[in-house]
Amino acid sequence: MTGSCSRGTGTGGWGSGGSRDACAPGLYTHGDPRAAGLCGRGAGETVRHEHTTEPPVSDDRRREVGESDEVVEDELAESFDATVSEGAERLQRPWRIVLITGFFGGLEVGLGVAAYLAVLHQTGDHLLAGVAFSIGLIALLLAHSELFTENFLMPIAALVAREGTVGQLARLWGGTLVANLAGGWVFMWLLTTAFPQWNDTLAEAALHYVEAPFGLQSIVLAVLGGSTITLMTRMQQGTDSEPAKIVATVIGGFLLAGLQLFHSILDSLLIFGAIQSGADITYLQWLGWFGYTLLFNVLGGMLLVTALRLLRTKELFQQRRSN
DSSP: OOOOOOOOOTTSSBOTTSSBOOOOOEEEETTSGGGTTGGGOOTTOEEEEOOOOOOOOOHHHHHHHOSSSOSSOHHHHHHHHHHHHHHHHHHTOOHHHHHHHHHHHHHHHHHHHHHHHHHHHHHOOHHHHHHHHHHHHHHHHHHTOOOGGGGGSHHHHHHHTTSSOHHHHHHHHHHHHHHHHHHHHHHHHHHHHHOGGGHHHHHHHHHHHHTSOSSHHHHHHHHHHHHHHHHHHHHHHTOSOHHHHHHHHHHHHIIIIITTOOOTTHHHHHHHHHHHTTOSOOHHHHHHHHHHHHHHHHHHHIIIIIHHHHHHTHHHHHHHHHO
16 A cells, blocks of 8 residues: 655754755555554554655745744835834924024925926926926935924834833924925025026926915815825835835926925925915915915825824734833
8 A cells, every 4th residue: 555645854854954844655564664564554554655845945935924922024024114214303302403404405405496397497397397397306305304304104104112202203393394495595695696587487496386276176285295205214214225215206396296296395385485486475374375285295194194003003013012
């Protein structure tokens, strides 16, 4: 009688290489010590031992199922740790660092505005100009500066993990916002002085925002503006690859500027430039637009991205707080 069975070595069947040691196939009699108990056959019966081995788990499969004891995927757990750690670092910054980093952020996003206006002036195509604007966001990424609207995810995650305080969040938000606007105003004065031929393009771009009536469409455009920049930040935190981060940045810049979403910092720079170049726009008009845009940028980033992310990693927050 023949049958099929498999067995490992006496030490549990695993060799030093991480796979089961092979047994030579063949015909064994139950009386042979090598065949004792094979396939449950009785004494004297002959069985054929056909040993098969299972391959070790591949690296791709192990990454898929995860190696840690976390309740979520390893990649998500790693991204969570990076997000909370970066958010805690931002919350701990003193006023001096907050203001300097925010001022540089205003200058660097101004580079994107310059590229946006240059392409828009030459082509009249907002989508191409949106791709060009991403230069400013790439500069922000590589120079480690910040926009106010980039602080809707990481600092909130750190706050929920009890690695910061509400007062620290208020300092970060308030200081970054004011410094972004100040840096952007300075850059736009330089830009309008250097390129007066862009004045008409600048005025037209600014009027698109300040003349927009307050209503559902404007609210949704501001909500999408806040959620887009927050999602861009989330994508950047989800990878260690610099090229991948740059791709995420280009996507964010294209959507934000190319689709003319309402963004409290980016569009304020356009309005500042238009005022400085003599367009029929006042700072009071800017303030009226800026107030509701800022509010719905915050709501868009917090509700559509940050809140869902916090819910997705709820167990990790609980573990981090308990530790």
